[in-house]
Amino acid sequence: xxxxxxxxxxxxxxxxxxxxxxxxxxxxxxxxxxxxxxxxxxxxxxxxxxxxxxxxxxxxxxxxxxxxxxxxxxxxxxxxxxxxxxxxxxxxxxxxxxxxxxxxxxxxxxxxxxxxxxxxxxxxxxxxxxxxxxxxxxxxxxxxxxxxxxxxxxxxxxxxxxxxxxxxxxxxxxxxxxxxxxxxxxxxxxxxxxxxxxxxxxxxxxxxxxxxxxx
Ligand SMILES: O=c1[nH]cnc2c(O)c(F)c(-c3ccc(F)cc3)cc12
Ligand SMILES: [Mg+2]
Numbered sequence: 455x456x457x458x459x460x461x462x463x464x465x466x467x468x469x470x471x472x473x474x475x476x477x478x479x480x481x482x483x484x485x486x487x488x489x490x491x492x493x494x495x496x497x498x499x500x501x502x503x504x505x506x507x508x509x510x511x512x513x514x515x516x517x518x519x520x521x522x523x524x525x526x527x528x529x530x531x532x533x534x535x536x537x538x539x540x541x542x543x544x545x546x547x548x549x550x551x552x553x554x555x556x557x558x559x560x561x562x563x564x565x566x567x568x569x570x571x572x573x574x575x576x577x578x579x580x581x582x583x584x585x586x587x588x589x590x591x592x593x594x595x596x597x598x599x600x601x602x603x604x605x606x607x608x609x610x611x612x613x614x615x616x617x618x619x620x621x622x623x624x625x626x627x628x629x630x631x632x633x634x635x636x637x638x639x640x641x642x643x644x645x646x647x648x649x650x651x652x653x654x655x656x657x658x659x660x661x662x663x664x665x666x667x668x669x
Pocket of ligand 2: 496596624625
């Protein structure tokens with residue numbers, strides 16, 4: 455039977471990356487996507503210049519990632535977390551989740567990561583009771599553009615954001631999340647900043663929106 459792109463990406467990780475070395479896993483996936491097949495990982499340009507910087511400066515104890523895909527950004531974030539910090543990542547596609555679990559394990563960051571299979575709309579309201587989350591210090595929105603605004607409002611309603619919580623949203627230019635940008639840039643409850651970059655592994659324009667919840 456035919457393999458899927460995530461399965462071929464995982465094979466490249468097993469072949470090229472060193473077990474227990476998160477940076478080598480990130481490098482193996484970026485090489486696969488540059489040389490073999492494009493895949494919707496945040497990529498090295500947005501990843502190193504924006505995601506890594508925001509994670510490092512936020513120094514978060516509790517992180518939520520919406521949209522795991524193959525675990526590329528999960529590994530990037532987890533490798534930068536302080537000791538005892540936790541990253542919860544939601545993925546609705548079970549095949550992607552199965553690949554991501556193995557990428558995360560190979561990178562050696564599994565003890566920092568809780569991968570939850572299911573819909574963000576279903577699981578965000580359960581974060582406190584199921585995982586003992588109080589609030590998130592950082593949320594990386596990288597799932598479906600039509601869920602960015604809905605899930606942000608849901609996190610507000612569930613009391614999952616506190617003064618200083620950081621929302622970082624991928625793909626606000628391509629594919630774009632116009633309703634999210636309209637809301638977050640005009641809300642008095644957020645201070646937003648756009649970081650211009652390029653769509654992963656291409657020259658197309660993209661960027662991330664960083665928004666700090668003001669409480
Ligand atoms: O659905 C997505 N979820 C999360 N991240 C994405 C992404 O980074 C993309 F580039 C794209 C993308 C896909 C096809 C294109 F032609 C352009 C961007 C999609 C997603
Ligand atoms: Mg993305």
